[in-house]
Amino acid sequence: MPQGQPVEVPKDGLTTRQRRNRPLLMLHTGEMKGKSTSAFGMALRGWNQGWDIGVFQFVKSAKWKVGEESAFRALGRLHDETGEGGAVEWHKMGEGWSWTRKQGTEDDHAAAAREGWAEIARRLAAERHGLYVLDEFTYPLHWGWIDVDEVVDTLTNRPGHQHVVITGRYAPEKLVGAADLVVEMTKVKHPMDAGQKGQRGIEW
Numbered sequence: 001m002p003q004g005q006p007v008e009v010p011k012d013g014l015t016t017r018q019r020r021n022r023p024l025l026m027l028h029t030g031e032m033k034g035k036s037t038s039a040f041g042m043a044l045r046g047w048n049q050g051w052d053i054g055v056f057q058f059v060k061s062a063k064w065k066v067g068e069e070s071a072f073r074a075l076g077r078l079h080d081e082t083g084e085g086g087a088v089e090w091h092k093m094g095e096g097w098s099w100t101r102k103q104g105t106e107d108d109h110a111a112a113a114r115e116g117w118a119e120i121a122r123r124l125a126a127e128r129h130g131l132y133v134l135d136e137f138t139y140p141l142h143w144g145w146i147d148v149d150e151v152v153d154t155l156t157n158r159p160g161h162q163h164v165v166i167t168g169r170y171a172p173e174k175l176v177g178a179a180d181l182v183v184e185m186t187k188v189k190h191p192m193d194a195g196q197k198g199q200r201g202i203e204w
Contacts, residue, residue, distance in 0.1 A: 023161045025178060029138060029171040030185035033203070038183070039133050039165045040068045046163070047075055047085045051130030056120055057092035058113060059136035059168075067201070086130065091116075110145035117146045127160040138168030141175065152178045 012019070026042070028035035043053050055072065069090055076088030117140075123129060140146045152174050155164055166175070176182055192198070 021161075023158070023163050024180045025155050026163070026165040026181040026183075027171055027175060027179040028165065028167045028183050028185065029169060029176075030183070031169060032185035032187040033190070034185050035167040035169075036068070036135050039135065039167050040072070042163075042165055043072070043131055043133050046131040047072075047079075047088065049086070049130075051086045051163075052128070053086055053088045053131050053133070054123065054129035055088075055090045055092075055133045055135065056116065056137070057090075057135040058116060059139055089129070110140070110143075113140035113145045117151065121154050124154060124158045124162060124164075127162060129162060131163045131165070134164065134166045136168045137166045138171045138175070141172050142168075142170040148172045148174050151175070 010019070014022070026039075028038055040055075043055065047053050053072065053076075055069075069092075072088050072090055075085055076090075079085045079087050120132065120134065124132075141148050141151065156178050158164070166179075171182075
């Protein structure tokens with residue numbers, strides 16, 4: 001595991017143990033695939049630790065049945081039935097506060113995205129989840145549908161011990177600056193460059 005070498009120890013009054021266990025704001029951005037996949041890998045680790053997992057998808061179609069959703073819903077049922085792992089909630093387009101390209105105006109989409117963010121902010125204030133996956137959340141920020149300053153302020157001042165991971169391209173600089181962990185997926189090579197289409201088990 002890479003070992004960080006700080007130039008100086010932060011003067012935050014925290015012990016080494018406290019600093020190690022503080023909640024993180026994480027951002028997966030860049031042009032290449034794998035941003036959401038990596039976030040869901042973190043969510044699997046969190047579920048295994050017994051954390052309450054909340055997934056919020058802002059772009060993907062409600063009709064697109066991704067493998068991760070099926071797996072996490074099954075893990076949620078396992079927790080409900082046996083107590084193993086953590087609770088799971090999965091929210092996406094068509095389930096209350098996501099948007100769709102195919103229906104309504106851009107104003108409708110923007111209003112729905114803002115409603116979705118308002119629900120997440122309420123949950124953060126209530127310390128509802130241990131780990132939040134805000135999948136494709138950078139897009140409504142990039143398009144100006146949700147105020148970046150409000151998001152950054154809410155996330156950096158969230159109470160309790162709540163981890164947040166955000167995915168998507170075009171991450172605003174203020175969000176990059178606020179995050180504790182930022183990874184940029186850079187493409188070296190992709191089978192689609194040679195005309196190959198996405199396939200089961202790899203893309204969904």
